[in-house]
Amino acid sequence: MTALLLPRIDQTHDAANASGALQPIRTEREIMQDGGIDFTIRWVSSLERKDSDRLSAALRRDPDFDPFLPPDPDLTVGPLGDKHLAVLNKFPVIARHLLIVTRDFVSQTLPLDVADFTALAQVMSELGGLGFYNGGTEAGASQRHKHLQWIPEAARGAKLSAFTHGLPEELPPGSTTVRDDLPWRHCFARLPTAVGSNAEDLGIAFHTAFVRACDALGLPSARDPMPPYNLLTGNGWLVVIPRSREHCEKISVNALGFAGGLFVPRPELIDTIRTIGPLKLLTSVGLAR
Template sequence: MTALLLPRIDQTHDAANASGALQPIRTEREVMQDGGIDFTVRWVSSLERKDSDRLSAALRRDPDFDPFLPPDPALTVGPLGDGHLAVLNKFPVIARHLLIVTRDFVSQTLPLDIADFTALAKVMSELGGLGFYNGGTEAGASQRHKHLQWIPEAARGAKLSMFTARLPNDLPLGSTTVRDDLPWRHCFVRIPTDVGCDAAEFGAALHAAFIRACGALDLACDRDPMPPYNLLTGGGWLVVIPRSREHCEKISVNALGFAGGLFVPRPELIDTVRAIGPLKLLTSVGFAR
């Protein structure tokens, strides 16, 4: 299916949008710089009441309800191997936001395995973009059913390249490094470039990088539940960030925060982000170095 993945995503998107199965949340955004990094802060426009209603619906979903067992057929793009499905996010803030879900229930707190990474690799080897994972509630996970996520590369918004631009590109594959000016605990691992890779080989490389990063951070990845963490990958890098809590001053942070993408439910919280500073905010939900 992956050779036709992008057209299938767009076909599913257009049909689900027309039927109302897809309920995108339109946002306004502001860019604020901190430490030489551009952070994009999004919020729901106060002019769009239906988008506020959609956000409220997304936030108040029954925690015991599993939207992926089975996923809505109108949002299902198709299989990614035997154990995973590609499903559109019902309430996307970013267009083409894809969820990579296990067909059967698996806890979001279980370690990611090679099958999970191979499913993600099937997407990224064709489309590039940004893959990410919220490992547990404290890391921003909103569902208990295991799911990785993917968004396309965008000119503005969350981009891992803003954080990897100062890393040494001549590191051998599998090498670990940190960015000295980032104040939270993290570990980057050099991986193959995604687009054009064999999906099985790329999935194995992602899995090996995950194990290596967890080892460097003393993050146990052989138990359930794993300690909470975020993972992001794209552009030849994978990074893992241990998490201490989900919120800072009523602002929930998921993996996209560590790619420069923050979301606040109310516009007045933009001033809170500005007052704290994005770097300090992210450090407060991770662990200071």
């Protein structure tokens, strides 16, 4: 994609919103703190009945339906290299939520490769923000077609910096570490600076960091299918989290949970999160250390 990405995202967003191709889900939110980490809990606004209907439509999708083959042209931002397209999420909870989709069908359980990370790096080298991946249904993937995801990082919302605080900044790129106070299995890998970097070099660096993090966790990073896991990247770090299941007490958790972003379809489930505690909830869908 040769044109600047953010204006193209906004142009596609505005046109798709006007035509009805984009169907955002409006939410309310609450900040909940656990272990010194702020978690943003979102739920569908009770004032917006149409958004509840949109959420129901998204959850009722035929599991054999592939919305990315081909993607809706009204939601398609443009190419990211030869193998990927940038496509807006049709039912976004977060504005400018971008999907990085393989042009041909590739299973979501296949290992991420250099081309996948290079496409992600094209986005992050220009825009920063938060990249993430749900490796399999147990990790929160809602589609079988391989797609990474990106959202802008906001002051109030999911952000990896809430979990990288205190990690050794002086580690050279490719080095791995853990945060001792996080109760689930994970591995962080240091990355070179994303913003302004060459996307191809950065994609190789992302992939190297991914393989090293997987090796540290005993995850087979080249096996088909891979065991379920989440990946997040931002703020100079990449983290891999093995997963054991998608739900805890009817609450579905995807990668954004491990960046402090949780979503519930009904407001009464906020009390469930409050009772369990966000850290314990995340540990229950991951693997306890």
